[in-house]
Amino acid sequence: MSIKNNLNNISNTIPESVTLIAVSKTQPVSSILEAYQAGQMAFGENKIQEMTEKFDTLPKDIEWHMIGHLQSNKVKYMAHFVHLIHGVDSFKTLEEINKQALKHNRIINCLLEVKIASEETKFGLSFAEVEQLLKSEELKNLKNVNISGLMGMASFTENIEVIRTEFKTLKNFFDSLQKYKSFNVNPTVLSMGMSGDYKIAIEEGSTMIRVGSAIFGSRNYN
Numbered sequence: 001m002s003i004k005n006n007l008n009n010i011s012n013t014i015p016e017s018v019t020l021i022a023v024s025k026t027q028p029v030s031s032i033l034e035a036y037q038a039g040q041m042a043f044g045e046n047k048i049q050e051m052t053e054k055f056d057t058l059p060k061d062i063e064w065h066m067i068g069h070l071q072s073n074k075v076k077y078m079a080h081f082v083h084l085i086h087g088v089d090s091f092k093t094l095e096e097i098n099k100q101a102l103k104h105n106r107i108i109n110c111l112l113e114v115k116i117a118s119e120e121t122k123f124g125l126s127f128a129e130v131e132q133l134l135k136s137e138e139l140k141n142l143k144n145v146n147i148s149g150l151m152g153m154a155s156f157t158e159n160i161e162v163i164r165t166e167f168k169t170l171k172n173f174f175d176s177l178q179k180y181k182s183f184n185v186n187p188t189v190l191s192m193g194m195s196g197d198y199k200i201a202i203e204e205g206s207t208m209i210r211v212g213s214a215i216f217g218s219r220n221y222n
Contacts, residue, residue, distance in 0.1 A: 003031060004038035006215045014209065018202055021065050023194075023212030025050065029057050031216055036062060042083070044210050048074045055081050067210055069123050072096040080104045086151045086191055086210075087113045089123050091133055094145055101144035107184075109148040111191055114173070116166040117155040124152065127173050134180040142184060149189030149207075150174050154197055163197050167204035174205075 001009075010020060024032045024043040032043060036059060045051035046068025055064055055078075063083040070085060072093050079100035088094055088110045101108040112133070115124030125133070133139060134147070152170045154163040170192060177187045191208040193201025198209040 003034045003215060007035060007038050007040055010211060010214060014202060017207060019208045021208060021210045022215050023210050027216050029054060032058060048077050052077050075100045082108060084109045086111045089113045089125050094142055098142040098144045107144050107146050109146045111149050111151040111189060112147060114150050114152045114170060116152040116170050119155060134185055145184055147185045149187045151191040164200050164204060167192055167201050171205035
C-alpha cells in the first residue's frame with residue numbers, strides 16, 4: 001500500500017482535534033516528499049543532523065518536530081527552524097533552547113517529557129519534577145521558550161490495560177497543569193501514542209500522535 005493510502009487510512013480514523021506527526025527518521029527524502037504531496041505537513045526526526053539535512057532539501061513550509069532525546073549541545077543546529085521539541089527533560093536543556101532561540105529572535109515551542117513507563121530505559125521527568133519546574137522563578141526568565149504541553153511514552157508491552165492506565169494517568173496530570181498557565185506556559189498539547197498504541201492514546205485524550213511504520217512501512221536502518 002502506498003504512503004498516500006496509509007496516510008488517508010490513518011487520517012480517516014483520527015479526530016480532527018488530533019495532530020498527526022509522520023515519523024520520518026531514517027526515511028529518504030523521496031518518501032517524505034511523497035507524504036508531503038499527499039498533504040502531510042508535520043514530520044518527526046530523532047537526529048538533529050539528519051533533520052537539518054532534510055530541512056535544507058525539502059519544502060520550507062514543512063513543520064519539523066524533534067522527537068528524539070535531546071542533547072543540549074545540538075540545539076544550535078536546529079534553533080532557526082524547528083517547530084516543536086518533544087523531549088525536554090531538564091531545565092538545563094530549556095535554558096539552552098532559550099539561549100539559541102534568542103539568537104534567532106524566535107520563541108521555540110517545547111513539550112516536557114514525562115516518564116510514565118516502567119522501563120528504566122525511558123527518559124523523562126516525574127510529575128513532581130514537572131510541577132517544580134513550572135512553578136519555579138527561573139522559568140520566568142526564559143522568554144524565548146513556550147511550554148506547549150507534555151509528551152509521554154507508554155511501556156513496551158502487549159498488556160493494553162497497562163498502556164491505557166499510563167496514558168490515563170498522564171492525561172489527568174496534564175489537565176491539572178492549567179493552574180500554571182503563564183506567558184511561557186500554555187499546556188494545550190498532549191503528545192502520546194505511536195504506531196502500536198495511538199488508538200488507545202486518542203481514546204485517553206491525546207492531541208498529538210507520532211506514527212512512522214504505519215505510514216512509511218518498516219524503517220531502513222542502513
